[in-house]
Amino acid sequence: MCGIVGYIGSREAYPILVKGLKRLEYRGYDSAGVALISNADQQLNVYKAKGKVSELESFVESKDISGKIGIAHTRWATHGEPCSANAHPHYSSSETLALIHNGIIENYAVLKENLQAKGYEFKSSTDTEVLVQLIEYIKVTNNLDLLTAVQLALQEVIGAYAIAVVEKDHPEQIIAARKSSPLVVGIGEDEYFLASDATPIVEYTDKVVYLNDEEIAVINRGEELKIVDLHNVEITPDVKTVVMNIGQLEKGGYPHFMLKEIFEQPDCILDCMRGRVNVEGTNVVLSAVIDHKERLIKAKRFVIVACGTSWHAALIGKHLIESFCRIPVEVEYASEFRYRDPVIDEQDVVLAISQSGETADTLAAVELAKSRGAFIYGICNAIGSSIPRATNTGSYIHVGPEIGVASTKAFTGQVTVLTMLALTLAKEKNTISEKEYLEIVQELNHIPEKMKQVLELNKQIAELSKIFTYAHNFIYLGRGYSYPVALEGALKLKEISYIHAEGYPAAEMKHGPIALIDAEMPVVVIATHNGLYEKVLSNIQEIKARKGKVIAIVSEGDTIIKNIADICIELPTTLECLDPLITTVPLQMLAYHIAVCKGMDVDQPRNLAKSVTVE
């Protein structure tokens, strides 16, 4: 939540900052702003606008946007409504400092009261303005340099922050710091970049330093990058090389990132399996499982912590690991787990699933489980992000940057890794027969091809979506492996079309949701030949008896449901445990096309952000 960018070097900063903000808009798009120290007269100019980065671009037309140093921000509102006054950067009272912030200063109210008592006035209702005023107060009263003032101010702060500060009279320096919110420094030729993740940086340099908690980057033009802690102890920067293809950050001819990412899935699954499934398609090895097999095998149970779509993938992971490895698995919302004083100890293995690797609740759940001695295994997408760095081991899903706010390819990537994890561990534990193992691995290899067949249904799904733009509610039903898919289908629809949607285990429908069914109610039922087909068939009959509109997701060649359902989407058959990799795709397309028909902003739905770094 909130994206931050910074630049210092010999180029004009503004174009780099704005391009960077656009790459980070997935983190929030309530308002945007930029601070630049101008070339001619060394003014500290701050420009801000409510809305997306494009609004900021219009706002700065005819303004002085010169400057070879600058910081910029795209906001997801926490404290204070989205408006220009609450947008970042925030000036200090004297307007000699400007600061951007991602995170929450939890003790801002007390700090604000103290500063107000000293005569400080505030122009916004944000927690961030308190921090810049505090830095100025400490700096002025003690006659300190900016770095020392930042260090002292941060010692008073409770909460999460990634910040960058510039000072009018020092156009050669940016001070940046992080705690619990991500921050990356890019090292170019005589220039430095700063961003919430590497995506705004990769087209200029592949050398990056991921800051750790309570580290401060002292970025001086023409000097080596210096990293210190809050007490000024110097830390040697750990320079990493990032590999990212710029094409992955563009829409590549698709109208939306979400559609592009839906269509990328066959290739993503191949990338995810590359080097893990052998070319003959007979063996799967997830190296982290092999490296830690003793620890994983002796686990009393697995606990999976995640949020949102990743939590739905976790539910599928539970099925896979319990079925094949015979290890009990619990699935927890990270936000509940972390505050519940859970029973967890060194005999447990905790799997943390997160696309961004930055979700605050999942990270906190990891830290809690770690402090109780559990072994932590991460399943993440964003390389070098906070969760993989906090875990004992893990496996990346390798699906490339996901930019659409509604997660698609990350979900199928997570399910693929969970499948490979369950298979690798089951083989080591001897809890799967050779025959079944081989059958699943071979079929896993066919999934990308079968996904491509599903994507060919795009036109059909776009057409049928037009019928359902009237709907205010949707129900999604599934059983077994298809129940989490129903949850995920419902989540996709509500996120981007603002239609209320409920996912339910099909058999539970008669314990409540059936009361909602009438001729207006569309019900999406996942009813492939796998699992409890006959039972789901009865559930469909119950819906039709009450005149509900059934959209059935069925296996190719199904003749029975075709005669009962209003609409059938026919999918290639696969094994039951791999069904979610196939059945999720048409639900993603359905949500996408309904939202497009309704004229919604698919990639940037209201109120949402892709990376939730606040609680």
Ligand code: G6P
């Ligand atoms: C937000 C995003 C979702 C995502 C969830 C968890 O709500 O909008 O798409 O599933 O966070 O994010 P994570 O990065 O931890 O998977």
